[in-house]
Structure formats: C-alpha cells, structure tokens
Amino acid sequence: xxxxxxxxxxxxxxxxxxxxxxxxxxxxxxxxxxxxxxxxxxxxxxxxxxxxxxxxxxxxxxxxxxxxxxxxxxxxxxxxxxxxxxxxxxxxxxxxxxxxxxxxxxxxxxxxxxxxxxxxxxxxxxxxxxxxxxxxxxxxxxxxxxxxxxxxxxxxxxxxxxxxxxxxxxxxxxxxxxxxxxxxxxxxxxxxxxxxxxxxxxxxxxxxxxxxxxxxxxxxxxxxxxxxxxxxxxxxxxxxxxxxxxxxxxxxxxxxxxxxxxxxxxxxxxxxxxxxxxxxxxxxxxxxxxxxxxxxxxxxxxxxxxxxxxxxxxxxxxxxxxxxxxxxxxxx
Amino acid sequence: xxxxxxxxxxxxxxxxxxxxxxxxxxxxxxxxxxxxxxxxxxxxxxxxxxxxxxxxxxxxxxxxxxxxxxxxxxxxxxxxxxxxxxxxxxxxxxxxxxxxxxxxxxxxxxxxxxxxxxxxxxxxxxxxxxxxxxxxxxxxxxxxxxxxxxxxxxxxxxxxxxxxxxxxxxxxxxxxxxxxxxxxxxxxxxx
Numbered sequence: 018x019x020x021x022x023x024x025x026x027x028x029x030x031x032x033x034x035x036x037x038x039x040x041x042x043x044x045x046x047x048x049x050x051x052x053x054x055x056x057x058x059x060x061x062x063x064x065x066x067x068x069x070x071x072x073x074x075x076x077x078x079x080x081x082x083x084x085x086x087x088x089x090x091x092x093x094x095x096x097x098x099x100x101x102x103x104x105x106x107x108x109x110x111x112x113x114x115x116x117x118x119x120x121x122x123x124x125x126x127x128x129x130x131x132x133x134x135x136x137x138x139x140x141x142x143x144x145x146x147x148x149x150x151x152x153x154x155x156x157x158x159x160x161x162x163x164x165x166x167x168x169x170x171x172x173x174x175x176x177x178x179x180x181x182x183x184x185x186x187x188x189x190x191x192x193x194x195x196x197x198x199x200x201x202x203x204x205x206x207x208x209x210x211x212x213x214x215x216x217x218x219x220x221x222x223x224x225x226x227x228x229x230x231x232x233x234x235x236x237x238x239x240x241x242x243x244x245x246x247x248x249x250x251x252x253x254x255x256x257x258x259x260x261x262x263x264x265x266x267x268x269x270x271x272x273x274x275x276x277x278x279x280x281x282x283x284x285x286x287x288x289x290x291x292x293x294x295x296x297x298x299x300x301x302x303x304x305x306x307x308x309x310x311x312x313x314x315x316x317x318x319x320x321x322x323x324x325x326x327x328x329x330x331x332x333x334x335x336x337x338x339x340x341x342x343x344x345x346x347x348x349x
Numbered sequence: 350x351x352x353x354x355x356x357x358x359x360x361x362x363x364x365x366x367x368x369x370x371x372x373x374x375x376x377x378x379x380x381x382x383x384x385x386x387x388x389x390x391x392x393x394x395x396x397x398x399x400x401x402x403x404x405x406x407x408x409x410x411x412x413x414x415x416x417x418x419x420x421x422x423x424x425x426x427x428x429x430x431x432x433x434x435x436x437x438x439x440x441x442x443x444x445x446x447x448x449x450x451x452x453x454x455x456x457x458x459x460x461x462x463x464x465x466x467x468x469x470x471x472x473x474x475x476x477x478x479x480x481x482x483x484x485x486x487x488x489x490x491x492x493x494x495x496x497x498x499x500x501x502x503x504x505x506x507x508x509x510x511x512x513x514x515x516x517x518x519x520x521x522x523x524x525x526x527x528x529x530x531x532x533x534x535x536x537x538x539x540x
Binding site: 023024027030034036037041044048049 | 391405537
C-alpha cells in the first residue's frame with residue numbers, strides 16, 4: 018500500500034485526531050453538573066404519566082352523566098339543588114319479602130338474585146329459597162347459584178333452578194313452564210323428572226276440573242295435543258338441537274321459514290320470541306334484534322312476552338322510535 | 350496499520366457501572382466511564398466532524414448526556430463500548446445531515462450565515478502543518494452518508510451489514526455508498 022493510498026491517508030488523519038485537554042475537561046465538568054441534576058430529571062420523567070392520569074380522570078368525570086346540577090349551586094346558594102333526573106336503565110324492583118304477595122303485570126320483585134316479573138296477575142309465596150306460584154303467569158330470572166338451588170313450585174310441580182330465565186304459568190286447570198335460557202329440572206307431581214333446555218316447554222294439567230262443561234272439551238286436547246302443538250314442540254326441539262350445535266344462524270333461518278305458517282296466536286308468539294332470543298342472546302346482532310323485537314311488539318301488543326321483550330329492547334338500547342306504539346301499522 | 354483494533358473494541362464496559370446503587374453514585378460512575386471512553390468517542394466525533402473540535406465537543410456531550418438517561422436501562426451493560434459507538438455514529442450522522450441542510454445556499458441566505466467559511470479554523474491550520482489538510486478537506490467534501498460508510502468500513506472494520514443496522518440502511522445501499530465514497534475520495538486525493 019503506497020503512501021498516496023487514500024485509505025492510508027485517512028488512517029493517518031484518524032490517528033492524528035485527538036481532542037485538547039481543555040475540551041475534555043470542559044465536557045467532563047458539564048457532565049458532572051448534569052449528573053447531579055439527574056434526580057430532578059428522573060422526577061420530570063414522571064410528569065407525562067401524571068398528566069396522562071389527570072387527563073384520564075378529567076375525561077371520566079366529563080363523560081359521566083350529570084347527577085346533580087353544579088352551576089345553580091354556584092350561582093345562587095339559596096336555590097334548592099334539584100337533582101337532575103337520571104334516565105333509568107333498568108326498572109327498580111320491589112323487595113320480595115317472605116310470605117304471600119299479589120303481583121301485578123309488569124311489576125317486578127327481587128330477592129337474593131331472583132327477579133320475578135309478573136306477566137299476568139299472579140300470586141306468589143316465598144319461603145326462603147322456595148317460591149310458589151299459586152296462580153298467574155310470571156317470568157323468573159335467576160342469577161347463577163350453584164350451591165343454593167332455587168325451587169319454584171307450581172301446584173304439584175317443582176322446578177329446580179341453578180341460574181336461568183324461564184316463565185311459569187299456573188292456575189287451577191294446569192300450567193306450563195317455558196324455558197328461555199339455561200337449563201332447569203322439572204319434577205312432576207307423579208314423580209317424573211324432566212330436564213328442559215332453552216326454548217322447550219312443559220305443560221301439566223291441574224288437580225281441579227274446570228267448573229264449566231267445557232272442561233271435558235278442554236281436557237281432551239291435553240291428552241292428545243293438537244297438531245299445532247305437536248308441530249310447535251317438534252320445531253322447538255329442532256331449534257334446541259341447532260342451539261346445542263351452536264348453529265344459531267340456521268336456527269333463525271328455520272324459524273323464519275316456518276314462522277308465517279298457519280299457527281295459533283300463542284305458537285306465533287313463541288316462534289317470534291325464539292327468533293328474537295337467538296338474534297339477541299346468541300348472535301348478538303343488536304340491529305337485527307332491535308328490528309325483530311319492534312316487529313314482535315307490533316304483531317303482539319300486550320302479548321305474553323311483552324315484558325321480556327320490553328326489557329330486551331331497553332337492555333339493547335334500541336331506538337325509542339322502534340318501541341311499540343310509535344310504529345306504523347304492521348305490514349304483515 | 351492494525352485495522353482490527355476498532356474504536357468500538359476500545360470502548361470496553363466500565364465495571365463501576367454495576368456498582369451504581371443510587372442516584373448519588375451516578376456522578377462517580379459517569380466520571381469513571383467518561384475517563385475511560387472519552388478518547389474513543391472524541392475520535393469518532395472528530396473524524397466525522399473533519400477535525401472540528403467544537404463540533405466534536407457538542408457530539409461527545411450529547412452522547413454522554415444520553416448515557417445518563419440510559420445507564421440504568423441498558424439492555425447489555427457489558428457492551429457499553431458498542432452502545433457508545435452506535436450512539437456516537439448516529440449522532441454524527443444526524444448532525445452532518447443537519448449541517449448539510451443548513452449549508453444550502455438558500456438556508457444560509459435566510460440565516461445570514463454567508464461568509465462564515467472565509468476564515469480557516471485553527472484545526473485546519475494544524476492539519477496543514479501535519480500535511481493532512483488535503484485529506485481532511487477531501488473527507489469534509491464527502492457527503493455525510495458516504496463519509497460515515499467509508500470510515501466505518503476502512504477505519505473501524507465494520508461489515509456492510511452492521512453499518513446498515515446502525516444507520517438504518519439496507520446492505521445494498523451501504524455497498525452503493527461505499528463505492529461512490531471511495532471513488533470520490535480517490536478523485537479528490539489523486540487530482
């Protein structure tokens with residue numbers, strides 16, 4: 018490598034590079050001062066986090082719905098502070114005390130994780146974790162209670178519940194239980210035990226005969242259910258199987274295919290309610306569920322599921338315009 | 350010439366760093382690190398600053414100030430020399446790019462910096478006495494990227510892959526810069 022080689026000359030230049038001792042000492046002193054400032058710098062590093070936390074708190078307070086007016090209290094201390102009405106997201110239920118209680122339609126009672134909403138005028142008796150529906154029709158929503166099963170009696174029928182949602186109807190001539198969610202065990206008066214899945218229902222006949230001559234006519238269908246009931250039970254069983262296979266979309270399609278057949282009003286309500294429950298609870302399609310619940314309310318104003326449907330629409334925050342009453346007349 | 354003895358290899362880890370247990374020890378630890386590594390860091394900064402000592406002083410101070418912030422969080426404290434080499438090189442690169450922008454005629458006009466280059470720096474006079482001024486000027490005339498790549502390859506023994514990782518470039522781009530830089534250096538020094 019010759020002395021004229023540019024790389025050799027670069028190396029020579031690089032070796033000749035050296036800072037003066039003044040410069041080295043000057044930088045050293047500056048760094049020393051800087052090092053003693055580090056504790057303050059370390060504290061400053063926390064400031065962005067504190068600022069972020071403060072901003073988050075301010076945002077949370079700003080987005081929280083106003084509970085009490087502040088401005089009037091500041092402007093005029095003599096003015097009484099009237100709390101701003103807060104829109105309720107869930108109806109407040111009355112406490113269900115021990116003893117017998119008459120329940121009015123749409124009124125709900127709550128105790129120990131059990132919410133009872135009357136669909137028809139009902140009479141309910143509570144003794145600890147045992148409820149007895151003496152007459153009427155009510156919906157029971159039971160929060161999970163794996164160690165303390167709730168027992169709901171309707172005549173000679175006893176329903177054992179670990180956490181679910183179902184409707185019980187009972188009167189002198191019999192009754193039925195319709196399971197909306199979860200799983201329940203029904204012990205019949207004869208000692209038979211049946212387990213119900215979502216969408217299934219079980220009927221029973223009462224101890225008394227109806228006083229009118231129609232009782233015989235009424236009893237006959239119990240012994241031999243009409244074609245309508247048999248087909249409904251068959252379809253509900255089919256839907257139950259689809260639910261178990263988690264084929265919720267197919268279940269909705271199946272129900273919609275049969276929904277507009279020649280069904281009794283009660284069966285139409287059950288099928289419509291099934292569709293809405295699938296859209297709401299299983300498919301979580303809020304828009305479709307809202308649309309369906311609104312349609313359900315139009316088709317069956319004051320129907321047997323009007324309470325649960327109203328609750329579902331409130332829970333899903335369906336637009337107020339889609340609620341029953343404000344809708345145009347049903348097209349179907 | 351022993352090209353295997355690179356600047357980064359001279360930057361060994363300082364054992365006192367492991368003894369730093371509180372903020373009060375920071376000044377003592379930093380002083381130890383500075384005394385051990387300042388020559389290597391200064392050499393890099395002076396090289397890329399073409400011997401400008403004031404330019405190099407700013408770089409060295411910036412690098413060690415950054416070290417204060419990162420001393421307790423270094424991923425590999427044993428590789429302090431490597432860390433200082435990478436940070437110094439990147440700082441020099443950024444400062445060279447900034448200087449290049451500030452040296453644009455329009456920017457110089459706006460900033461009223463015209464005419465500053467008329468007086469030669471004291472370092473230039475010293476290099477002239479050492480017969481190195483021509484090399485220094487040739488190095489100074491190289492664009493920043495080419496200057497760094499040529500020096501890192503031929504003075505520090507870095508591979509093109511390593512240079513690409515440090516400067517955030519692809520290996521093929523580093524290869525292209527190296528070729529251009531060497532060609533230009535030859536032209537400057539052979540003329």
